[in-house]
Amino acid sequence: MPDRARPLVVVTGVSGSGKSTVGRALAGRLGVPYEEGDDLHPPENIAKMEAGAPLTDRDREPWLDRVAAWLGGRLQDGGGGVVACSGLKRRYRDRLAAVSPRVFFVHLHGPVELIAGRMAARRGHFMPPALLRSQVAALEPLAPDEHGAAVSVEGTPEETVALALRAVRQRHSPGAAGEGRGPGPEAPE
Numbered sequence: 001m002p003d004r005a006r007p008l009v010v011v012t013g014v015s016g017s018g019k020s021t022v023g024r025a026l027a028g029r030l031g032v033p034y035e036e037g038d039d040l041h042p043p044e045n046i047a048k049m050e051a052g053a054p055l056t057d058r059d060r061e062p063w064l065d066r067v068a069a070w071l072g073g074r075l076q077d078g079g080g081g082v083v084a085c086s087g088l089k090r091r092y093r094d095r096l097a098a099v100s101p102r103v104f105f106v107h108l109h110g111p112v113e114l115i116a117g118r119m120a121a122r123r124g125h126f127m128p129p130a131l132l133r134s135q136v137a138a139l140e141p142l143a144p145d146e147h148g149a150a151v152s153v154e155g156t157p158e159e160t161v162a163l164a165l166r167a168v169r170q171r172h173s174p175g176a177a178g179e180g181r182g183p184g185p186e187a188p189e
């Protein structure tokens, strides 16, 4: 793939939806750098979540600035990249989409009970499972006019990565200009 065509992907979804797992593997398959959005939070945001309090819009502002800056840096380098960032609200995603029309959202979704079960089984993560409810309440799903695709996490991580990869390749390729709008259909490879 020529550099210009390298995908610039933001993997979104509530806590525990699989952003880090899928994002890292997707970046590997695409051959582009991966950035963990949780590492871009100011320490006080992490402390707040650890203490069981949801972030406010204001708390998220400096974090979104840093995610946008990372995307901008990748764009300047001429390469692509994948960053995991919950991007729960439309205005947060619009902030990231403003970096470049190339920014493509892979929105991970699944039944809340399934995600709650995965969070409860997860070890060594700062995010308390009790915060999932506030994440779901804040979530504004990907709208048809956004540049991205919704991908189910009901299968195995490998199946989810295959769905994500297919969505990125189909809807992000240079030949698909103008066809990349909206969450779109999904099916296992």
Ligand SMILES: Nc1ncnc2c1ncn2[C@@H]1O[C@H](COP(=O)(O)OP(=O)(O)OP(=O)(O)O)[C@@H](O)[C@H]1O
Residues within 6 Å of the ligand: 013, 014, 015, 016, 017, 018, 019, 020, 021, 022, 038, 084, 086, 118, 119, 122, 125, 127, 153, 154, 155, 156, 157, 158, 160
């Ligand atoms: N199909 C799947 N896709 C992604 N993750 C899955 C899948 N099935 C099970 N998992 C598991 O779900 C758990 C949550 O995934 P992960 O930590 O990647 O979520 P996350 O969205 O990055 O969470 P957070 O935003 O809280 O950091 C992990 O233990 C992962 O292995």
Ligand SMILES: O=C(O)[C@H](O)[C@@H](O)[C@H](O)[C@H](O)CO
Residues within 6 Å of the ligand: 014, 015, 016, 037, 038, 055, 060, 086, 087, 088, 127, 135
């Ligand atoms: O917007 C938010 O509330 C936060 O970004 C969270 O979503 C976390 O970063 C992450 O998902 C938890 O691990």
